[in-house]
Amino acid sequence: MSEAAKTLPPIGCNGRGAQASSREAPVSLTEAPIEEQFRLVREAGVFDYFDRLPMPDQVDTYRRCIERFGLPVHTASWFYALGRDEALLADKLRLAAEVGAHTHNIMLYWHDAGGRPIGNDEVADFYLRAYDEGMARGVEPAFELHVNMWSEDPRRVAPVAAAVMRRGIPFHFTLDYSHGIFKMGNAQELAICGLTEDVAAGRAVLDPFQPGNFVDQWLQMGIVRWLQVRSVAPNGPRNRWSTGDTGEAVAAVPEHSIFPYRAGEAGRGILYPFTEPGPGEWHSDWDANALACTREVVRKVLAYHHAQADSPLRWITTEMINLPDYAHNARFSLIGQNAAIARFVRDTWAGLGPG
Template sequence: MSAYHAAARSLPPIGCNGRGAQASSLSQPVSLTEAPIEAQFRLVREAGAFDYFDRLPGAAELPAYQRCMAETGLPVRTASWFYALGRDDALLPQKLKLAAEVGAKTHNIMLYWHDSEGRPISNAQVVDFYLRAWDLGLAHGVEPALEYHVNMWSEDPRRIAPVAEAVRKRGIPFWLTLDYSHAIFKIGNAQELAICGLLGDAGAVLDPFAPGNFVDQWLQMGIVRWLQVRSVAPNGPRNIWSVQDPTNAVAAVPEHSIFPYRAGQPGRGILYPFTEPAPGQWHSPWQAGATAMTREVVRKVLTHHHTHADSPLRWITTEMINLPDYAHNARFSLIEQNAAIARFVRESWEALGRPPG
């Protein structure tokens, strides 16, 4: 068996997104103001559930990252950034070089639905951006992956397969970062389904339990390089503890958005506690069954990886993060929610037994 196939037969390393490294609590809610990077690395290490740290440093932060990696034994293997066509074209080579310098092997690209002038970008433009990222990244040993994500070109998930096929026709692998929380939270939510054009019966394909769902489609295409796991609930509650403030720019909310963000409105409901919060830690009722779809996606991806020697899956990260559409102002431990997901991933893999063959 080749080294490539041998790697595909084991559980990929599990990382924690740095935005989730907060020891939040009833007295110290999840904050947009983050702990120093040294504290983030320490929390991820002390959780005892992770193999690496997932984040792209700023250029000035690189020495601190390198020191933290040496001190904690946690490498950086994956790193992400946001891009708008027509505004951030020159940023791409800089971020790819920085990803290589910190040790990342895959750079997750979140490419906004709109360009810098507010015009929706075409599939052809997405393909061109990916191919450019591939060529630039190859020089540094860093591969690109495009993420399935709200506010990005892929918020309509039907666009992913044709973009992937167009890239592959050029003889280049297409890698997808699968964060299926961006599908699950829309299920049963008419406003969210309308945004991505999947109202009515068309929305059934979002359900990971339904025949022909997108998770199965993308796994069969062999494009899932990176699994990001965030617990969400179908038609989950919006984050009423975090209201929109247009004067305070936050990551993942672009200048031009497909979602009608309005001042004073709560964040979107793209996070649901994975384990039951204690009284006062969460703004809404919690039901264990609401996490079933999140768990099913993990099982599907791991089962496919377990049974396919040519599986391209290389990275898994937990994504319970601090932003307004997610966990901002929650009163549970954010790092512990991430660790609970990581433990579930490991337990799910162990339950599959020894890989066949």
Template sequence: MPETTKTLPPIGCNGRGAQASSMEAPVSLQEPAIEEQFRLVSESGVFDSFDRLPMPDQVDTYLRCIERWKLPVLTASWFYALGQDEAQLGEKLKLAATVGARQHNIMVHWHDGAGRPVTDAQVADFYLRAYDLGMALNVEPTLELHVNMWSEDPRRVVPVAEAVRRRGIPFNFTLDYSHVIFKMGNEQELELCGLKDDVAAGRVELDPRRPGSLVDQWLDMGIVRWLQVRAVAPNGPRNLWSILDPTQPVAAVPKHSLFDYKAGEPGRGILYPFAEPGPGEWHSPWDASALDCTKAVVHKVLEHHARHADSRLMAITTEMINLPDYAHNARFSLMGQNAAIARFVRDTWTQKQEKAAVFA
């Protein structure tokens, strides 16, 4: 079989997903110690890196864990509200560089600190500033596709990317397509970000299994730099086991939000078990076919990476996390769900490499 020089990018696990949860110990917002997170990710045996940004008082712990578990931190993320958090950008980039991260994933809130929607030009300018600061530290910025952020309306990705590239700077995009898949067939979610009419008229194709989808468009542009994989179902169930309390701050839920987070209601449905849950481990019926869109995104991104010498894909992470819109209070192993996705990514890549070798 001919050898190929194409390699799979390193696969990391988001630290928010490093929990040995179970029926007796459901997924919690109270996370294990950093040392335990590193241990769980390392001992799963399927990850190349640990994905998380340390707080300033955690740097020494991270460096010890990186050495002990031989598990580098290659990627790290943070949230920013424009007009409020600009001063944090340089600090977060330095933290990322200190622990060896090569990429900093940036989530820019849809609203600025005063509650006003941010413009595409503002997002592009923030990215350009991050690029100047980050590249001086050898840390690339990436902008993420994410709910409650500027890109909750995914039609905004292309104009922001083009605005950046007109300045002669590469646009790095973090593709977490779960934030689109869960909206498919959900009229409330589609209307929330203004997609309903364009989807109904066929002007925007969300389904990654079909030609001309947003995934195809972004891959053709060459902007996908980081693939985040979270299992999710089209129009999937909301997280019935996590009841919202807007008085309690939660990561990824900004003060000003497109979604009306009402007290007493369940979290949004941005996660679906990848591995079949056991009896009582999940609040809703489980159907393997609901994962088809998630798997299609992985197949398309890896196929593009395998076939294009100029593929810009640099990192892959798994994103089964503990927050209320995701897996909070689920009774399956959250670490196990992340590991199952990592194995699927590796198996998919192996199959594509073997197929390419046969036809070489």
């Protein structure tokens, strides 16, 4: 077994989760300065790096923070629409390279700039373009499982990956399975991307405990490059503390959305606290058993990495973030939730024993 397979990959914290929120200071869409984000991630004591793409005017700040806090930036993410953002891709890859990131996570919208759903062949072509442009800068692409993106229908992942690999190019996949778990048992969310019949018939298996599930499929394909961990509950509660009426633009929510976002409606339920919230910190009841699927996905991915000499897993990040579909207006410590997940990842790895 290779040394890489015996070592837990570095664990980073998404900068959107670096808030010292509380009952007195709820999770906000207005973020702390970059220096404060780095400081919170460092002081949590459980992270190896900082996960975030700088804005063009933040590169020098990032470099100072990387040096000051001893937290490299290995990974960075952005979102794109076909027919609009081809030039933007090159700009974001350059920014990623300028702060030392090795992998750029790409969220490619379900619709192109004109509102047309894009096909699998177009997704594969964009990946190949990102691969050529990124590798020239020393930054590899990874495509993410994510709502509002082409991959909101998880059945599309395997054929796109296969199309890329037929070209002799590795397909790097970012597994954030919170975007699958939260759909379990949720009729609206299953219907949005046409999963209802296939899930009912057992042709599409979201439950990571059941045979034939998507996580096992993707691990066996050897494509999981990056594990993003956000705790979520099957058919979990929507975020009724965030009702989409702030007037603020929301990252990763496109003009043409697969989900019918409307002002006044609660955010989608793509986050569930990992540790029990205190009184008044969360809008819904909390049950530790609701975390079973999240924990199982972490266990599966780490067990695969532990056992396979050629495991492609390179990065892990925690993803308890501040946006409306997630933790906006929650009154627990957001950085504390991220740190708890990081400790769980480390404990799970330790429990697997020596390589």
